[in-house]
Amino acid sequence: MKKERILVTGGTGYIGSHTVVELINAGYEVVIIDNLSNSNRDVLKGIHAITGVTPDFVEADCTDLAALTKLFETYPDIKGIINFAASKAVGESMQKPILYYRNNLNTLMNLLDLMPRFGVKGIVFSSSCTVYGEPDVNPVTEEAPIKKATSPYGNTKQISEEIITDVINAGAPFKSVLLRYFNPVGAHPSAEIGELPNGVPQNLIPYLTQTAIGIRKELSVFGNDYDTPDGSCIRDFINVVDLAKAHVIAVERMLNDKCETPVEIFNLGTGVGLSVLELIASFERATGVKVPHKIVGRRPGDIEKVWANPKRANEVLGWKAETPIDDTMRSAWKWQQRLRERGIM
């Protein structure tokens, strides 16, 4: 039997597409809204190849209140929202702060505005470990202090969390689950969907796989003089399919009135910190492919080390990141090779 309909904003994007697959696998009806500013329609074919289902798709901008209203009128059965739609490049947000504040915040406010009118029971929000800044203690729990954001992008995540909390405290008749992702990496093991970086990648894994396949000459490791065992930065690299599964659990909680508080917050990470050099070693071990790399200076603004304490998500959601890092690296490599086969990059 089909379950409720879920609206996935940004559903053709990287994390969104993997989540749509898991929602369909769990029996949900899905409608995606995406303006394709950082994705394309071919993602729908990838979702179909994995699930046998092509989800309903509306090409529109979530900052367009009229278009969003029309969508809810067309799909009056929407019971939950997962809001991925956002601009996410930290560097670009420094250059174009208004674009980031407008896109990320207006998208969220439009959704919150329409939810009561259309009887939507809950919204899952994509937050980030960026809200913790450079943490005083690792692993980081949800109680760790929120540090002043170092970019407009990071600030949109902090403000978004506050907006949702304020709106619900003011009596809005819905629930919210705020998911703070650590560093999502990898691709679906089928290589039918994955991350499609625009231009020169800023993030480690797409740069690494593009170097491994020869698009980039060598990977620059930003700093080996940090206060870490091998001197490179430490992150919590979380497999994107594992991450996607947590969204299905969050939706189920909201729709079945299982939330313990009207706003719930969960860290989504593995609980294990890996250094940049360890990650390169994992990729080489898992794929047998060497990654030319050199140590260069630190990247301004980088956090030295951050990894999650995922205990709350483990215990309350019954969710755990399970994929070994070497498998995740193999999936990222398979996806990069598939992009090459398709002549995309």
Ligand code: NAD
């Ligand atoms: P992504 O860019 O691949 O996906 C976002 C999707 O939203 C894209 O398909 C884009 O076209 C769409 N979009 C953007 N603005 C829109 C708008 N106004 N209307 C409709 N569609 C719009 O990004 P992702 O990596 O999948 O990230 C998803 C969410 O998770 C974002 O909110 C991001 O900030 C957050 N997040 C990502 C990471 C990460 O490292 N990837 C980490 C923490 C949090």
Ligand code: WQD
């Ligand atoms: C990881 C590590 C780099 C590229 C960013 C956002 C954060 C979150 C996730 C959304 C760092 C090093 C990288 C390279 C390198 N997004 N690196 N050479 O900085 O942890 O987080 O994405 O919310 O907000 O800031 O991710 O992948 O850019 O970097 O050495 O070419 O890899 O210095 O230590 P980051 P990243």
